[in-house]
Amino acid sequence: MTEDSIISRIWSFAGILRDDGVGYGDYLEQLTYLLFLKMADEFSRPPYNREIAIPEGCDWNSLKSKRGSELELHYNKTLRELSKAKGILGQIFTKSQNKIQDPAKLYKIIDMIDKEQWSIMGADLKGKIYEGLLEKNAEDTKSGAGQYFTPRALIKAMVECVRPEPGKTIADPACGTGGFFLAAYDYIVNNYDLNREQKEFLKNKTFYGNEIVANTRRMCLMNMFLHNIGEIDGDTFISSTDALVSDEGKRFDYVLANPPFGKKSSMTFTNEKGEQEKEDLVYNRQDFWATTSNKQLNFLQHIHTLLKISGQAAVVLPDNVLFEGGAGETVRKELLRTTDLHTILRLPTGIFYKQGVKANVLFFDNKPAAKNPWTKEVWIYDYRTNIHHTLKKKPMTFEDLKDFVKCYNPSNRLNRKETWSEDNPEGRWRKFTYEEIIARDKTNLDIFWLRDKSLSDLDNLPDPDLLASEIIENIESGLEGFKEIMETLNGNLERG
Numbered sequence: 001m002t003e004d005s006i007i008s009r010i011w012s013f014a015g016i017l018r019d020d021g022v023g024y025g026d027y028l029e030q031l032t033y034l035l036f037l038k039m040a041d042e043f044s045r046p047p048y049n050r051e052i053a054i055p056e057g058c059d060w061n062s063l064k065s066k067r068g069s070e071l072e073l074h075y076n077k078t079l080r081e082l083s084k085a086k087g088i089l090g091q092i093f094t095k096s097q098n099k100i101q102d103p104a105k106l107y108k109i110i111d112m113i114d115k116e117q118w119s120i121m122g123a124d125l126k127g128k129i130y131e132g133l134l135e136k137n138a139e140d141t142k143s144g145a146g147q148y149f150t151p152r153a154l155i156k157a158m159v160e161c162v163r164p165e166p167g168k169t170i171a172d173p174a175c176g177t178g179g180f181f182l183a184a185y186d187y188i189v190n191n192y193d194l195n196r197e198q199k200e201f202l203k204n205k206t207f208y209g210n211e212i213v214a215n216t217r218r219m220c221l222m223n224m225f226l227h228n229i230g231e232i233d234g235d236t237f238i239s240s241t242d243a244l245v246s247d248e249g250k251r252f253d254y255v256l257a258n259p260p261f262g263k264k265s266s267m268t269f270t271n272e273k274g275e276q277e278k279e280d281l282v283y284n285r286q287d288f289w290a291t292t293s294n295k296q297l298n299f300l301q302h303i304h305t306l307l308k309i310s311g312q313a314a315v316v317l318p319d320n321v322l323f324e325g326g327a328g329e330t331v332r333k334e335l336l337r338t339t340d341l342h343t344i345l346r347l348p349t350g351i352f353y354k355q356g357v358k359a360n361v362l363f364f365d366n367k368p369a370a371k372n373p374w375t376k377e378v379w380i381y382d383y384r385t386n387i388h389h390t391l392k393k394k395p396m397t398f399e400d401l402k403d404f405v406k407c408y409n410p411s412n413r414l415n416r417k418e419t420w421s422e423d424n425p426e427g428r429w430r431k432f433t434y435e436e437i438i439a440r441d442k443t444n445l446d447i448f449w450l451r452d453k454s455l456s457d458l459d460n461l462p463d464p465d466l467l468a469s470e471i472i473e474n475i476e477s478g479l480e481g482f483k484e485i486m487e488t489l490n491g492n493l494e495r496g
Contacts, residue, residue, distance in 0.1 A: 006116065007129055013109055014136070017100065024137040026099035029215060030106075031133070032222045033079065034113050036092050036232075037063065039225075042119040043232055052233045053089065055081050064110050071110075072103045091236045092221055095214045126226040127182065134177050134219060138353045139391070150179050150258040150316065151351050157401035158256060158314040158361060159183040161343075161408045163191075166198040168206070168253035171306055173243035173299065175209030178220040180256040182227050203229060208252065210243035244283050244298050251308045258316035259299035261357055289334040292327035296320065300331060300362075304339065307366035313339075316347075319358045322446040329442045336375040336434060336443070339364040342413065344445065345404055346382045349474070350389040351396045358384075363408075378445070379416060379431045381407055385450035403428075426450065 014027050041060035043050045058078045066074045075098050082093035100106045118126065131152075138149035164170060164184045172180045188194070188202060207229060211217040217238055224230055230237065282293045288301045296317055303313050321328065322344075335341050343363035352359070367374040381404045389396045407429040409416050420427030430449060437443060 006125070007132065009112060010129055010133070013105075013112065014133070017105065020100075020102060020105070022099055024133065025215070028133045028137055028219065029096075030098070030100055030109065031113075032218055033082075033093065033096060034063075034110060035118065035226075036089075036222065037078075038113050039118050040232055042117065048119070050233065053085065055085070058082055060114075064114055067107060068103050071107055072098065072101075075106065088221055088225070088230060088232065088234060088236045091238065091240070092218050094218065094240075096218075123226065123228040127223070130223050130226050131182075134223065149177060149353060151396060152179060152183070153396050153398040153401060154316070154347070154351065154361070155179045155183045155256075156398050157405055158316075158363075159187045160405050161363065161410050162254060162256065162312055162314050163410050164188055164254050166192050166194055167201055170207055170254045170256060171250075171252040172207075172209045172255065172257045173302060173306065174257055174259045175211050175220055175238060176216055176258070178209070178223045178238075180258075181207045181209065181220075181224055181229065184254070184256060185227060185229055204231065204234065207237055208250065209238045210241060211238055212240060212242050214240070244295075244302055247285065247287050247302075247305050250306070251311070252306050253308055253311055255303045255306050255311065255313040255315070257299070257303060257313075259296060261318065261352075290327035290330040294320070294324070294327060297324075297327055297331050300335070304335065304366065309366055309368050311366045312364075313366070314361055314363045316359050316361050319360065319446055321362075322360060323442065323444045325442045332443045332445060333438075335364065336378075336437065337373040338369075339366050340374045340376075341378055342375070343408060344378060344380045346380065346384040346448065348384045348387040348389050348396070350391065350394075353391065373434055375434050375437075377431045377433050378437060379407075379429065380447055382428045382430075382448055382450055385448060386453050420449065 010031070014024055017027050018024075037054070037058075037060045040052045040054055042048070044052050044054075058081050063071070063075060063078060079093060079096040079098060082089060083096050084090065085093065098106075100109070134149060135152075159180070164187060166188050170181065170184050172178075175181065185202065185206075188206075192198070194202065207224070209220070211220055217240060220238055221230070221236065225232065282291055283298055284291060285301075287305045288298070290297065290301070292298065300315065300317060300321060303315055307313060322332075341362065341364040343361075345361040345363075347359045347361065349358060364375075383401070383404060388394065389400075407416065407419065416429075416431070418427060418430050420430035428450070432447060437445065437447075440447075
């Protein structure tokens, strides 16, 4: 069967199930369970002959031999049993439930999966099928899955800049569906001629992550497994714990991350009147420079902790991290002092599945303790001003970010040339010295210099639908900010 026909068959089922009220996320979840069982069955046979700890009666053969209500009962029982297992097996089936109520349709999906030999299929194809489903799921804005899906073009550009090397460790404390891991894996495989030890290290010892949402973690594990990372019967390297709770002491060569959007860390509980209340979550950690309930600032501090002394980080963070006062100012000053914060990429709106997000990528290298600040100059690439993207009509591609990667100059970061100058005020690539930044109010890193053409050149406005999308983005961004202010005010009034 050709690649396209496999993909179209898998997609056609997604459409059929949507008519039954089964969303992409639920379909993807069921596919994950069934694919895992089928591949476990394939690995237990020649030429692999692996001992895989699938409990008796929960294997692929017992599932595909059933029909009708008997199949539905058996599938439910299988999911329950497998959720008690250890290692990757247990993590894949944690809190698993059958979302396909029609046994005839469930059998059709089992039959479709049974017809293919997944273990011999190329990792590229398996990965392509699964990544395609993940992206489709992210587009389903009602499900909220988009917040766990970072645009792949952006991830690829970040990895091209950082250039991870074989034999080194890579962490993502909010790894979602594993996009950064896969891009780093592909980069290493495509750019190095790996020996056997390096291949083994890449497969089983390179990647470490956290993902607290069970369904997202399951998809991440499956996504990585289909891309040939990890063993079907091995230990899991994706922890289900909240990364911010404590420093576990592990240190990594690289951290690549896009922590979840939303400024506040909070927990919901039921009060004495039986009403739902939210309470700000503050993490008291000795290794943090500032104590705050701002989730983004906490992730930035945690990522700094995770780095080895020579470690490198590339992190997607919202604008508030660049300009917020109080704890924000403390964190920025310490980041400039203890690391070399050498590059900031200003991102446009319209590229994330959660609307209203204005974000940046911060690239920094960790350094040993020193008297003087490590950051000497910060290079900023403005890929926001006069840039217009929408998810459907004009999505951002890797081609769009190639100029940034070229300016970043990954092969020799110390040999960079500004494209901005007095003679070329439209240049997007400009450096600022440590002294210039520290002199700014609150050490504000939200720096821009390009003229917004839409304010002055009414003849060159973007298409009406792009403009409308941007207006919606800005309104939603403002609403998010107002919501946070209201929540804070209400919380203060109640405590007062």
